[in-house]
Amino acid sequence: MKWDILKVEDLYQGFFKLCRLRLSHGRFAGGEPLVVERELIRRGPAAAVLPYDPDTDRVLLVEQFRVGAIESPHGPWLMETIAGLIEPGERAEDVARREALEEADCSLGELVLAHEYFSTPGSSDERISVYVGQADLSAARSGIHGLVEEGEEIRTHVLPADEAFDWLDRQQVDTAFPIIALQWLRLNREMLQERWGSG
Incomplete structure (x- = not known):
């Protein structure tokens, strides 16, 4: 099906950009295209990484304040993976490595x-x-990291993978990055231990 952007209006430019799009797109049922207006947050791509040590079978998670969770019954300090926005010209892998050093002092x-x-x-x-x-x-030890100039105060947690999976199962981890990474690790841990392990 076809789609077309008819108009773009910039509404706000801050840490993120907000714009309004007027667009048309085809219909599943056929006929004239549907014309709609939608606001779009232009956040851009990001990379997230879960550090895993196959020899000690431990992972590193980070905890930090998140404004989007300010009304959460658990509070706005969330357990997450390391993550950062990808700047133009950067590769996702490079961002994962840079953020691991900045947020957790982890190579x-x-x-x-x-x-x-x-x-x-x-x-x-x-x-x-x-x-x-x-x-x-x-x-590695739990500690406080992050870039002061970016307003970061990030606490690291180094824990056994099974304990992290337990946190996941008890819904103590409730953001997408770590849910996806931990579920993937649970399914592929043995493969990584064979691939990365020292013995």
Whole structure:
């Protein structure tokens, strides 16, 4: 089916950009195209990564304040994977590595793409690349990280993979990045231990 953008109106430019689109698109039932107006948050692509140590069978998660969860019954501090926006000219893998250093002081080895998806395509153009990254977490400790100039205060949690899966099952993890990464790891942990393990 065909679609066409008829008009774009910029409404707001801040950390994200908001615009209004007037567009037309074909109908499943056929006939004249449907003409609609929709607001679109231009957030752009992002990358997320779950560091995993196959030798200690531990993962690293981060916890930080999220304004979108301000009315959550659990509070706005969410358990997540490391993540960041992809700037023009950057590769998703490079962003995952950079953010791991900034948010958790964690160097990554090989990255495996778990999944790519649109986060909220009804209102945003954000597309996420989710990775699981090879990491040595044998000496890693929970701590506070992030870039002060970006208003970040990020607490890291290094924990056994089975404990992270338990957090997931008890809905203590309730954002898409870590849900997807942890579910993927649960299905592929043995493969990564054979591929990345030292013995």
